Amino acid sequence: MAQWFNIDFLRNSLSLFNHDLMLPDRYVRDINEINWEDLKKDKGIEGVIFDADNTLTVYEGNSVHHSIIKSFEKSKKIYGSDKLVILSNYTGNGMEGSRERRIEEIKANLGIRVVASSKKKPAIQVYNIAVCYIGTQSSATAMIGDTMGIDILGARKAGLGYTVLVDPLDPQSDPLYLKFARHVERFWYRKELARISNTQ
Numbered sequence: 069m070a071q072w073f074n075i076d077f078l079r080n081s082l083s084l085f086n087h088d089l090m091l092p093d094r095y096v097r098d099i100n101e102i103n104w105e106d107l108k109k110d111k112g113i114e115g116v117i118f119d120a121d122n123t124l125t126v127y128e129g130n131s132v133h134h135s136i137i138k139s140f141e142k143s144k145k146i147y148g149s150d151k152l153v154i155l156s157n158y159t160g161n162g163m164e165g166s167r168e169r170r171i172e173e174i175k176a177n178l179g180i181r182v183v184a185s186s187k188k189k190p191a192i193q194v195y196n197i198a199v200c201y202i203g204t205q206s207s208a209t210a211m212i213g214d215t216m217g218i219d220i221l222g223a224r225k226a227g228l229g230y231t232v233l234v235d236p237l238d239p240q241s242d243p244l245y246l247k248f249a250r251h252v253e254r255f256w257y258r259k260e261l262a263r264i265s266n267t268q
């Protein structure tokens with residue numbers, strides 16, 4: 069099924085108006101602003117779920133963006149690779165086997181596991197699968213992603229303990245529907261996001 073046809077995303081679109089589900093606990097520019105020790109010690113977070121596209125890699129990329137390599141490696145050191153996992157909605161670029169190939173490349177390059185599920189964020193089930201992968205309680209697991217209506221919404225609905233919204237690493241690389249969704253949600257919540265980012 070094509071990447072743009074995300075029925076779960078469409079079904080949850082009305083949640084745009086639900087502040088409790090859309091707003092992250094933190095809003096930062098990128099993961100360089102996350103103090104992994106504090107996240108573990110002060111927030112009680114024992115495992116982290118990462119979005120891939122435009123959170124760790126550029127869209128359809130298979131390696132960590134050069135600007136955040138140090139922070140990503142630090143997260144592996146603090147948590148251990150088995151307590152980190154990637155949850156991506158990427159379904160392939162139309163070429164047969166492209167999704168499986170990218171999953172293998174990401175696993176090899178980043179050194180952490182990737183959830184392979186036909187369900188997509190923000191469906192609660194995929195977060196539950198990710199939590200099972202890393203063996204943590206939902207309440208002790210954080211989600212880090214660049215899209216409120218996909219990454220953050222699903223994480224809040226699944227009861228994850230902490231959510232962090234990042235700005236996209238390379239917004240121009242996103243497909244049109246994601247550019248549009250990001251523009252709408254960040255405009256709609258501009259005051260709340262400004263307040264969240266100012267209180268850190």
Ligand SMILES: [Mg+2]
Nearest residue numbers: 119121122214
């Ligand atoms: Mg993303």
